[in-house]
Amino acid sequence: MQDGLFALIRLDLIFEIFSGIIALIVTIYATRAYNLTGQKKLSDLSTGFLVLSAGMFGRVIGTLYFAIQYGVEGPSSTTILSIVTIAYGVSRIMAYLLFVIATRPARHQESLNNENMTGVSLLLATIIVDSNLEVIAIFVLVVVVIQAIINYFSSRSRLAFYVLLGFVLILLSHMMVAMTFTNPGMYLLSQVTQLLGFLSLLVMLVKAGRVE
């Protein structure tokens, strides 16, 4: 049982490392785009992916260091693992909030800015009302997915489709994590789904980089 748990943790961490690396590559790309154009939204996008990758690497390092070094069952490692999990959850919510800001539709900028601030305030209110980080992450990601859908249908571009697919898969992975309480088998599936989401973003990067 213990061996199986460790194997599951290791596989989960490998998926997380790959996802983190892809998030870091998107960060580098968004930073390059920001440096070239000075578009503030690209800076928000870059910061979002940086926070996301930092959270992922933090979770990997934290889990490896405390759980594998000192064992999963010890009371101190359980507390530290809880702290790592909470920090990871908070970092993801911060990243998704930045995605909401970065990917908001550009039309009617001023009126939408006000609407968006209301949206962000509502999301922050949700954090206070509901402390379940996974539910909050799902709620924020739904907004990101809606914005990605709007962008895809207004541009009909294949690259926008990969971004939409990436965010949908990441959202699905959160939903699967939320279902882990009733079906523990969903945990590894959620990690695979998350990795697939980031791979979709990687495909977008490769295709965007192909210029004659």
Added chain:
Amino acid sequence: MSRKRAYRSKMRILADMMRAIQSEGEEGAGPTKILYAANLSHDRLTQYLDELVEKKLINVPNPESDNRIYLLTEKGREFLREFIRMERFSEAFGIEI
């Protein structure tokens, strides 16, 4: 559903001008062609052309000629490729540059 572009950043205007020059290939583009393709006023066109020449992104093979022709430099071609990459990346996320 088409998207109206209310505001063009300076970087996009410069890229539009360079695209107009590139579309003419080895023959290069004259000011009128660039002006129409980039949708600029004459004053703005002169200002931005000077800036592009100064940054060595375009050059003028015959500066003394009455019919000035502009060509992309290697640095200009590389800049345009990078701009297109970043433009495609940004638009995938719905971010206009």
